[in-house]
Amino acid sequence: MRHRVSLLITALLFAGACRQAPHRTSEVVAVTAPKLALDPSDPAWQQAPEYAAKLLPQDLVEPRLMKPSTAEVFVRALNNGTEIAFRLEWPDVAQNDLPGPGRFLDGCAIQIPAKADPELPDPQMGQSGKPVEITFWRADWQASMNGRADDIRSLYPNASIDHYPFEAKSLDTGSDAQKEMAKRYAPSAAVGNRRVGPRETPVEDMIAEGPGTLSPAPRTASRGKGFYGKQGWSVVMIRPLPAGLTPKTRTNIAFAVWDGSHEEAGARKMRSGWVPLAIREAK
Numbered sequence: 001m002r003h004r005v006s007l008l009i010t011a012l013l014f015a016g017a018c019r020q021a022p023h024r025t026s027e028v029v030a031v032t033a034p035k036l037a038l039d040p041s042d043p044a045w046q047q048a049p050e051y052a053a054k055l056l057p058q059d060l061v062e063p064r065l066m067k068p069s070t071a072e073v074f075v076r077a078l079n080n081g082t083e084i085a086f087r088l089e090w091p092d093v094a095q096n097d098l099p100g101p102g103r104f105l106d107g108c109a110i111q112i113p114a115k116a117d118p119e120l121p122d123p124q125m126g127q128s129g130k131p132v133e134i135t136f137w138r139a140d141w142q143a144s145m146n147g148r149a150d151d152i153r154s155l156y157p158n159a160s161i162d163h164y165p166f167e168a169k170s171l172d173t174g175s176d177a178q179k180e181m182a183k184r185y186a187p188s189a190a191v192g193n194r195r196v197g198p199r200e201t202p203v204e205d206m207i208a209e210g211p212g213t214l215s216p217a218p219r220t221a222s223r224g225k226g227f228y229g230k231q232g233w234s235v236v237m238i239r240p241l242p243a244g245l246t247p248k249t250r251t252n253i254a255f256a257v258w259d260g261s262h263e264e265a266g267a268r269k270m271r272s273g274w275v276p277l278a279i280r281e282a283k
Helices: 002-020 044-046 141-146 176-183
Strands: 028-032 051-054 072-079 083-091 106-115 130-136 201-207 221-230 232-240 251-258 275-280
Touching: 028 083, 044 072, 072 232, 072 251, 083 106, 083 221, 083 251, 106 232, 130 141, 130 221, 130 232
Parallel strands: 028 072, 028 275
Antiparallel strands: 051 072, 072 083, 083 232, 106 130, 106 251, 130 201, 221 232, 251 275
16 A cells, blocks of 8 residues: 555656646747736746757856856747747856945846848857847846845945935935935946946846947846746846747847856856747747
8 A cells, every 4th residue: 555655646746747847949939928927937937938048158258257157048938029028047056146346146148139130140249230139137136126225234234334424314315415415425326337226127238249349228128027046046038029030030049147156247157159039829
């Protein structure tokens, strides 16, 4: 009897594992859906097939990454005819979302050719005359969106602080005088640095025409959301439908992942080559 129960449990576990195993594809397939899920845990993502994008170190331009870290990123995609959503998932043993000197952050990005062209730009951030569009997500931006305050007490919890002049009781909170005083202690924000400080979105849209040419897009049209769990990161990025992508025509996409635990930043990253990207109606 005990032997039969053991066999039954084994069979049930095996069946459950089979049901949970994702359908894998040889390209990224964006299934048509009426609503795009921004939450990485939304059940809507189960209808999209999964693509396992193999990653390799960026060792072509300085600063190079010479030691591999993240081996692959698992990708699902949905589209609604005007926008396309990507869910990226990868294992990560530590949540690196605290900025500061000597700290490195987790992050990921998607890259798509700006123009539909049979001759693809270089996968290393495009090339002259063949720009690429990049949507970049970073873990500290997500922490800011999740409610972590952008102040010394939150970023450096062990720091000892008496007070700052802009916190003086004589200044009314939110007054012009208080805001002006606060700017003196936020030089990055004062000069328009968009990569630090409070965030309205955890992603940024950028454009590039080769290594060293990365610059912010005129505006960020994308949105995103990331979640760190027991298995690592799950991140959703939603952007406008790429140029040239229709139910009958493909485009391409590439991926990048940064692991803060391995001191990855900037060009030091794990990245993929170009991967075909297609649209398909839901079955």
